[in-house]
Amino acid sequence: MDDLAIARALHVIAVIMWIGGVSFVTMVLLPSIRRRGEGSGIDLFEALESPFARQSRYTTLIAGLTGLYLIYRFDAWDRFLDPAYWWMHGMVLIWVLFSLMLFVFEPWFLHAWFRRRAEAAPQATMVLIQRLHIVLITLSVIVVFGAVTGAHG
Numbered sequence: 001m002d003d004l005a006i007a008r009a010l011h012v013i014a015v016i017m018w019i020g021g022v023s024f025v026t027m028v029l030l031p032s033i034r035r036r037g038e039g040s041g042i043d044l045f046e047a048l049e050s051p052f053a054r055q056s057r058y059t060t061l062i063a064g065l066t067g068l069y070l071i072y073r074f075d076a077w078d079r080f081l082d083p084a085y086w087w088m089h090g091m092v093l094i095w096v097l098f099s100l101m102l103f104v105f106e107p108w109f110l111h112a113w114f115r116r117r118a119e120a121a122p123q124a125t126m127v128l129i130q131r132l133h134i135v136l137i138t139l140s141v142i143v144v145f146g147a148v149t150g151a152h153g
């Protein structure tokens with residue numbers, strides 16, 4: 001087992017834990033909370049989602065570092081100039097989107113904005129959060145499909 005295999009395995013484990021969690025939040029947690037109707041929905045969502053957001057900061061970091069290491073070891077920087085490697089751009093785009101959310105927007109203003117909006121319009125806020133998650137998981141699944149077929153095809 002060489003360093004490339006280890007980096008690839010760590011990359012995939014981080015992606016599974018991170019994108020798998022986003023899939024759970026989008027397809028199980030949010031619909032279940034919305035089905036319960038108004039009331040404690042937002043509090044429950046926050047209580048369950050924030051430990052996941054904390055864990056995602058680590059898995060995002062591991063995915064980014066191992067991904068960079070793979071590019072460095074493959075010396076694959078020129079892939080970014082080739083449209084056939086759209087999935088390489090896709091991985092970086094998804095990573096940047098999530099990192100901005102987790103490390104910048106959320107602690108900076110998103111959390112407070114979300115709480116304020118949720119107090120004024122709880123149902124509409126949950127719908128907005130669910131839509132955002134649907135966009136993110138759809139993009140992520142397309143990129144995972146491209147990355148696996150691209151890396152092995």
Ligand code: HEM
Nearest residue numbers: 015064067068070071091092094095140143144147148151
């Ligand atoms: C800065 C962020 C990232 C970088 C630099 C990066 C880089 C890479 C590289 C270089 C590979 C190996 C490609 C090859 O073998 O030809 C790879 C594989 C892969 N990446 Fe990423 N990646 C990043 C983020 C992501 C994200 C966000 C996802 C999921 C949405 C993802 C999913 C995958 C998958 C599924 C594979 C294929 C693993 C395999 O089947 O061998 N990566 N990544």
